[in-house]
Amino acid sequence: MSHFDYNALEYNVATRSGVSPSLLAGMFPADRKAWDNDPQFLGWPAHLQRLHAAISEGSARLVGGLEAILDEPEGSVQEMMGLTGMNRLGLDLVSHVHGHHSFEDANVLPGFLGRFPQLARAIDLLENDHEFLDQALDQSEGAFVVLRNEGASKTDVARALEQAKVLNKIINRHTYDEEDILIPAVLKAYA
Numbered sequence: 001m002s003h004f005d006y007n008a009l010e011y012n013v014a015t016r017s018g019v020s021p022s023l024l025a026g027m028f029p030a031d032r033k034a035w036d037n038d039p040q041f042l043g044w045p046a047h048l049q050r051l052h053a054a055i056s057e058g059s060a061r062l063v064g065g066l067e068a069i070l071d072e073p074e075g076s077v078q079e080m081m082g083l084t085g086m087n088r089l090g091l092d093l094v095s096h097v098h099g100h101h102s103f104e105d106a107n108v109l110p111g112f113l114g115r116f117p118q119l120a121r122a123i124d125l126l127e128n129d130h131e132f133l134d135q136a137l138d139q140s141e142g143a144f145v146v147l148r149n150e151g152a153s154k155t156d157v158a159r160a161l162e163q164a165k166v167l168n169k170i171i172n173r174h175t176y177d178e179e180d181i182l183i184p185a186v187l188k189a190y191a
Contacts, residue, residue, distance in 0.1 A: 004121065006128040013129040013170050019177045023122050028184035035183065040190045045183040051100065052175035058093045059168040062086060066161040074154060083147050083157070090144030090164065094137045097171065101130045112182060115189065122181045129174045140167045 004023075009015040011023075024030075035041045065086040072079035105127065113123050143163040146156045 004124075006125070006132075011125060011128075013132050013174050013177075014166075016173065016177075019122065019125070019180055023125055024180075026118050027122060027181065028188045030180035030184045032180075035187070038187050040187050041183075043186075045179075045186050048183065049179060052179065055093070055097055055100065056168075056172055056175060058089060058096070059164070059171050062089050062093060062164045063161065063168050065089065066157055066164055069157050070154060070161065083152055086160070087144050087147035090147070090160065091141065093167075094141045094144065098134065098137055101133060105130055108182075112185065116185045119181065119185060126174075126178055126181065129170075129177075133170055133174060136163075136167050136170050139163060 004011055006012055010020045035045065065082060069079055069082040069086060072082065109123050109126060112119055140163045143156075143160040146152060147160055149156075
């Protein structure tokens with residue numbers, strides 16, 4: 001484990017605007033524009049981006065769907081159908097992201113650390129992200145489960161929406177930064 005204050009604004013996934021330059025020092029540069037032209041990108045890097053895109057799209061759909069439910073009249077068929085679909089989407093998203101990051105923690109990140117020791121601090125950042133994200137996922141699951149109740153109210157939907165927005169922000173920041181840390185290392189290793 002590296003020694004940096006994860007709760008500092010520049011490191012925490014909920015407040016940072018990107019990976020800190022001090023963490024990127026000595027790493028492989030992340031030139032996203034060049035990735036598509038790299039023949040090595042079509043393997044694992046493209047797969048990782050597709051997984052992340054699916055997670056981000058699901059998260060964005062959840063936010064949009066919950067916003068639409070709040071616009072429906074209380075008790076309308078559209079509201080009820082929306083609640084059913086959004087609570088399923090929310091719980092599926094939580095399950096999928098938990099599984100994805102558990103796999104990364106057990107397999108991907110240790111493999112990268114063994115192959116690329118210069119990524120130790122950045123991988124530590126990603127592991128801290130996963131712990132923070134797990135807490136947000138657990139809070140989100142609680143908010144989304146409430147939508148399964150027959151008596152779910154607009155207040156419950158509004159709470160779920162706020163949690164979905166928090167989760168969406170964290171997911172997008174983390175996945176983007178994770179790609180900037182891991183993909184350049186793969187492209188460089190197999191160049």
